[in-house]
Amino acid sequence: MNLKNLAAAALFAAGSALASLGVPHAAFAETTKLKVGYLPVGVYSYFWRAQDAGYFADENLEVELVPMAGGGQIIPALQSGALQFGISDALGVLNARKGGLPVTYVSFNFSQSSDNPVHAVLTTNPDIKSPKDLEGKAVATNLSYNTDWTMMREWLRKNDVDIDKVTFREIPFPDMLPALRNDTVAAVGAVEPFVTFGKEQGANVLGHYFTDVKSPVVLSGIVAMLPYVEENPDIVKGFVKAVNRAIEDFKADPAVARETIGAHTKIPATAIEAMNLGDWETEVPPSEMQFWVDAAEKEGILNETDDLNSLVWSPKE
Template identity: 30%
Template sequence: MQRRILGLAAVVITVVGAAGCGSSDSGSSDSSPAGDSKTTQVKVGIIPIVDVAPLYLGQKKGFFSSRGIELEMVSAQGGAAIIPGVVSDQFQFGFSNTTSLMIAQVKGVPVKSVVNGAASNGKVGADVTGVAVKKDSSIKSAKDLAGQTVAVNTLQNIGDTTVRESVRQAGGDPSKVKFVEIPFDQMPAALDDGRVDAAWMGEPATTIAKGQGARVVASPFAETDPKLTVATYFTSTKLAQQNPDLVKKFTAAMTESLQYASDHPDEARQVLTTYTKISGDVLKNLTLPSWPAEIDMASLEKLASLGEKDGLFGDKKPDLDALFS
């Protein structure tokens, strides 16, 4: 069900199964003026993963409807579909990991982040993503990943960039890690079958793999930066310029949703059952990300620097102030 949570070719990353791309009708009416005398229909391109729980929770709590916004969440295969969908007005807003947005920007794609989405919880060994190995693997730390085959959901994106940083910090040679692309939902089986030596997983794949005896040997997000801003909600620069009132209302509603999810993690966990098939012990045990209202620019500067080191941006550098502030 979840394919890649983070990639430009996925949400960046990432992607989860339910691949409906939404209807062809525009679904967006003009934003109402400050009296909210009418409702604005807003489509948001998402991947149905743990990270977007605050969006669904905010819809349930009325944070969007109270601002005259009627939400429709449209599941897509990740950034490859979400970013073009936002730029072409199929969606008014989308969810993407931050590396994918940087890659899009340097390629000239007119996008702008409007509000935070998800962040590392900062807990090494218990973060929202981790590199897992089989119980009997000789790999004991990130340093040992050098010379091994590691699965990531999307190549040349936030996964392999942060895994390399974990290897680097542990004293290993990041250039000697061999990355292969496997959807998140297929990683537990690939690891268990020995098709890869290790797998960088998001939830619920990590919890499923642990249930099969896997061990987490690295937490790339937390090790890159304990406050790493992993994903944000974004819009097209055209919509931001033409309908700033709608962007302002969406941002305010999403900010309230992030705060509520942070304050009520049990409700955030439970809302997962409304848009995913996660249930039972997996639902109870999976690790939640952090949902701060504010983007952490210092962490994005570090992520961009690592992306440059990995050659993700060609000969350009992302303009983080234009993209995220």
Template identity: 25%
Template sequence: MIASFKKFAVSAAVTTALGLTFAVLPTAASAQTKIKLTLNWKYEGPQAWFFLAQDKGYFKAEGLDVEIDQGEGSAAGVPKVAAGTYTAAFGDMNALIDFAAKRPADAPVGVYTLYNSAPFTVVVKANSPIKTPKDFEGKTLGGPANDGALKLFPTLAGSAGFDLSKVKISNMAPNLREQMLIRDQVDGVFGYINTVYFAAKASGMDPEKDLRFIRYADYGLDLYSNTIMFSRKFTKENPEAVKGFLRALNKAIKEVVANPDEGLAAVLKREPLLKPELEKEKLLATIKRDMSHPEVAKIGLGAVDEARLKKSIDLVVKANQLTTTPSTGDVFDSSFLPARADRPSKL
């Protein structure tokens, strides 16, 4: 009887201890840190890594509950994160620089740069008399209000040496950009090279024959572009969550590069009406043109060269006549990056 009682007491004690343990440990659902991310644009092939990381549970494995929304342009995510509408954005570094100069306390902070080669361009018809940026004077150029290339147009003016006041700017819905150019309603349109190229191709044009691309990078603007940026408040309060997000995303990027079809399948789950062949071509072109700057071999994908970023900041500040010059640390924090050995050196 005494032995039986002791056995019962020990069993009860173990049960109680286990119960206390389970009470202290959070459930899987409560352990998930919520991150709300806005993308640069509507769902498309070059966003494959975000969806693959979500579908394969990489975010969840890091204790994250990630919600991914479509975007409205690469510059649009910056104020949305600053306002607290989103935790993070995939948006343009140069829009971030501009915002950080004006409202440093509210500005998001970049943590992982994907587009390390400047994709900005003004696109004209192949037979257009516009050959160089100087020829923009007296012409009408158009683009969506939140387009990254449009936002950077004053910077191009400063670098290429044309009179910005002599160029008329017309805003339009993104889906009208290529049509308005072809119908001569504008003389040129702003955009990212791949975005306009493949939108034109999808509409039946041959961009190689029908269009010419005046690239910002050819006129001294060796700028960074789309970057993962987080709320500054969130990075301070949840540094491990930011690191976990980047580990998950970095893993998915490597897998999409190795197997683009797997990444594309994740995109098509969200937007089944997309044309698979076109989206795959767009994804591969983005990897080749936008993410393969020579510096990747030295510093790895995701990182930035501080001297190059400083030059970009100075260009944006001068062109937009900003009164404050952010430091590189104000716009990019490398402390959240995955280990150098884990990040791609070649794409």
């Protein structure tokens, strides 16, 4: 027996001995390195929690979190293999599928409701007292043809606004409040913590453009390329298990989420305490994607789509 075989036999024997003492063989499993694209904001703070609490390590995963601009940057990186997982909103997945990219959710997990909204329409113009006053003016969302843009348009329609009389502009979330102060736009579709910052600075809330349209509404989560998922089901299961443990921590005690956000951002403690967090879920049925399919078809973004079950991956037992 050569040295390599002797080493393998010794490792197996050691593993068997420790297993008899209650130490699982998983402790000897090779560590898998993963790169995950995300936005470094509170919505995706479950990644930080899974790192800090050792949940990724428990699944023999070494996860590098890569800050990125959004799904438009993340999905191409998944396609190239530069990332294994990333975040995306629902329209990002549908747009990618329309473009022939086999993207699927492995965890469709973030939602908000009327009693815990994280998006709001803000204005600092005292003459704008209702959505109807936005006709003839400019409104900002962070991107076009995404969930924010789609919901803003539907929110305006629900408030009897002629959207053909509204100019839509793309402004990143961190630049929205300065754009209001400079009168670049009349209103913005902001997300926490910028909603809280805006209110602290005197901005008025005209409405909550997600939850005024649908409550609750699931809007984003973790995606991967379907071929990668099918080739690496155990890795995907372990990764999702670690994230789900973090989500369960947040659900059991929202203070854990606030502490995690505070540890990884420069958001002032007073704002972290005041801001809405939204809701995280571990088991969202694929049927929740139907709302976004219908919304995309209404906007002319989508003509047809794949089966809903293919948009949200479910592990086979």
